[in-house]
Amino acid sequence: MHPIQLETVAIAATLFTRLAIPFLWPSVKTYLEDETVLFSTLITSHKSLEEGIFFYLNNFNIYDGGVVHTPPLLIYVIAEFFKDLQWLLWPLIDAIICYNIMSICKKFSRNTLQPWVIGLVYALNPIGVMENISKSWLAFHSLFVVLTFNSSLKQDWIATGLTLSLASYLNLQSIFLLIPLTKVSTLLNFTKIFLTFIMSSTALYFISYNIANKSNLFIYSTYIINLSFTKIAPNLGLWWYFFTEMFEFFIPFYNKVFLIYQVIFIIPTTLRLPYEFAFIVSVGLLKFGNSYAELSDLVLLSSLILTQSFIFPYLRIPFISILMLLMAIILAPIFYSLWINLGSGNSNFFYAITIVYNLGLANLITDFTWAVLEWEFKLDEKNKDVKKVGHF
Template sequence: MLSMNFDIAFPSLVAGRLALAYLNLPDTLQHDHQLSTPLTSYPRLQEGLYLFHNGVDPYSGGLFRHSPLLLSLFSTVLPLNRHTAALLWTASDALAAWALVQIWRARQQLTAKTPRDSLIAAAYLLNPYILLPTLARSTATFENALLLLAVMFACRGKAAATLLTLAVATHLSLTSALYLLPLVLLLLTTPVSHLASPRPYPYALQDIVKRAGPFMVEYTVYMLVLAGAATLASGGWGWVGKTWGAVLTLPDLTPNVGLWWYFFTEMFDHFRPFFLMVFSIHLAIYPLPLSIKFQHDPLYALYALTGVLATFKPYPSLADAGLFVSMAALFPETYAHMRTPFPTALVHLHCSLLLPLFHHLWLGAGTGNANFYYASTLVWGVAMGLGVADAVWAGLVAGIKGAAKKGDAAGACAWDGWEVAQE
């Protein structure tokens, strides 16, 4: 039924999400370390708002790490309570799902509704990695929605809207800045799929720099304007170290599904700056090679980058992985070339049991220790790594096969070599 009538399926899915938001689930889930992090936690957002309303600088302590943009929004225009929170978080997910459908239509060059629209929306709204963080009122929900909106605007060639939306997303989460390169390349090309017909980027390097330069400058201007607004809202520059600085210095080692927190818990203090630099540089390495390798399809490069950041960013949650999983619905042409979809799904299922179990044994029942939970996050890292590697592999093989079909000699040679390797 979902694949038949988008006008019925989409409102039904949103209504179902809204009904769940009014249950007692948010109060139960909002303290779960898998669903939110120190940078996206709803209880910490409430505490910051309470301090702000009472004339105390929320950034003077070590708990509030949300952007001043959220602080100013929820303290003036949209006060948070049970009803407004349920509506806002559900509307944010609905907007993200709608944007995902628009990206699909732009990629397929469609102007009318298709049966697959409902499946694309359902891939987002029924994704448990998206649903549970939304019910926990994690602000990662807003980050996902803003990123998908930025991609949608880029697919439509609207540069100003793309860069402004990405700038807002960057203020909420500094790692969103890493999406700038593939988004700019998407603005310069087209979202239409070229995985099966790869071709070099149509411009020389000098032309790329010349055309992309104004976009970079515009993005920088938006960032500076928003930084100024954030400084006025918070009454000083203290927010920079508490929000953006937290991504680079990892001051809060609250457990999460990432790979950083336990490593730096066990790290000697005199080694800490070096490994912080290594981990941060490692994260920043990926945008350029992915954009070069998938220069014929920047949207696919951005998709692969979402998986990389969901795996290696400092403070990840299930919402980051949910974005990567849901975006896979945009690329059905790669499904036939995936090598390990079934093992990857099984490892994810395994993690869905291990993560809450070991989390409860350690922090709930007190019968385990940090090693229990960290072991489960390592398995989670393996699951995400398998998914990212499979996505990159499928994209590359689709390109090799497409080049071989077009009669390209290099592509045919690569395809023959791949078939031999498979045998």
């Protein structure tokens, strides 16, 4: 088959898997939307989104009561255009991500895997399928991060600034992806990205302000609560257990420490690595320090790493990272159920396995970074040998 036909098959497989499973097994859809801690959080859950849609359609203040944490524009778009088509919207998002992942792969001729192979891996990734069925609205954030990366590689600076502003609108920490974008091209091109980002973000604020009944309450409910972690709830991240056990007096200080730790490594990463690698590692660092973590973080990071398949031979401990992540993904729902549903376990069991998950994520990021450095070193050595042969 022609590569374009195979890429079409990958996109079709993405749609089919996301549409068929909820249709054939409705109980799976119900469980993933309502009961699991792995695929959504109290901030990004479909329940919270539905609550916001209900408030909006009944002319209530969306953020009264403090149960809705979805950005106003997302609530407006889904309520007005996709209220009865949500079963199709999320699979379409994944199909667009799959297409863009394959498009990114084509930008790197040195890749050892064909784009359609990467697309098919994304389509058939069971974690990605379950994440999509759970209808966490963080899927929209993943979409705009991938679009930002693809647009920057195409040197479409206006689209890069626009998509990054949308990604930052949904998850404020994404604003730090401006740092690796400083390496993408000349100062003039980055200025275009930055100005587009500022203008788009300003427009998004005023649109949200009007949707939220001319109130700034949405800023606290969607952004400040994410940064301050005032709603402590179990998730795959490292924050919740620390802040549950900590004396209230120390919380403001350690909250700032955790936030700084989340972004402090992005600058040296950007200074040392080429743009495409700096962007991917920066996404990983932001996801690793996420206060309300879920498995969509892993799906996004692994998808971006797959676009650099020529790096795979240089990975040192890929199997250790994969095994740690698989063990955590399998045991986390079991330990959570033992703690919350059966009462025969406690929070220590669940937190221990989330530490394993985050260690696996950290291993994946550091192993990828080391592989990039080793690839650069061997490429430099090869170029030196070529120059020596040419000289003599």
